[in-house]
Amino acid sequence: MYEWIKFFHIGAGVVWLGGMALLLLALRPVVIAHMAPPERLALMCAVLSRFFVMVWVSIALLLLSGFWMLSMADMKLAPKGWHAMSGLGVLMCLIFAHIWFAPFRRLKAAVLASDWPVAAKALGQIHPMVIANFVLGWLAVLAVVTWR
Numbered sequence: 001m002y003e004w005i006k007f008f009h010i011g012a013g014v015v016w017l018g019g020m021a022l023l024l025l026a027l028r029p030v031v032i033a034h035m036a037p038p039e040r041l042a043l044m045c046a047v048l049s050r051f052f053v054m055v056w057v058s059i060a061l062l063l064l065s066g067f068w069m070l071s072m073a074d075m076k077l078a079p080k081g082w083h084a085m086s087g088l089g090v091l092m093c094l095i096f097a098h099i100w101f102a103p104f105r106r107l108k109a110a111v112l113a114s115d116w117p118v119a120a121k122a123l124g125q126i127h128p129m130v131i132a133n134f135v136l137g138w139l140a141v142l143a144v145v146t147w148r
Contacts, residue, residue, distance in 0.1 A: 009062060013141070016054075081145070081146065
């Protein structure tokens, strides 16, 4: 049972980190270079709408599986990396919730209204928070792999 829970935990992390890598390192630079703002903003809003649903599912899996695995261990004996990963993961979840409920909500409304300056501002607010979560995610992986 533990191996299956761990499998889903790792899989959810791969989906979230991999999606951020795709957005930051491949999709965003290409759409900036090749698309006009209205099309770029509409595309990014549509892509984020789909990706963010996957992030919510990933968060649910990560929190449920992570806390279950922690509950199976003696917390005093659990590796320090597990505690670091837990703290970083919760921080990532809070950052994502802020993205979802604030700038992403504004982005969707602005794209729907074809208010491109407001949409661009909202997307510009999302970008640094996604970078922060990407870095935090890799720090969590580093912590759990190296900090015993």
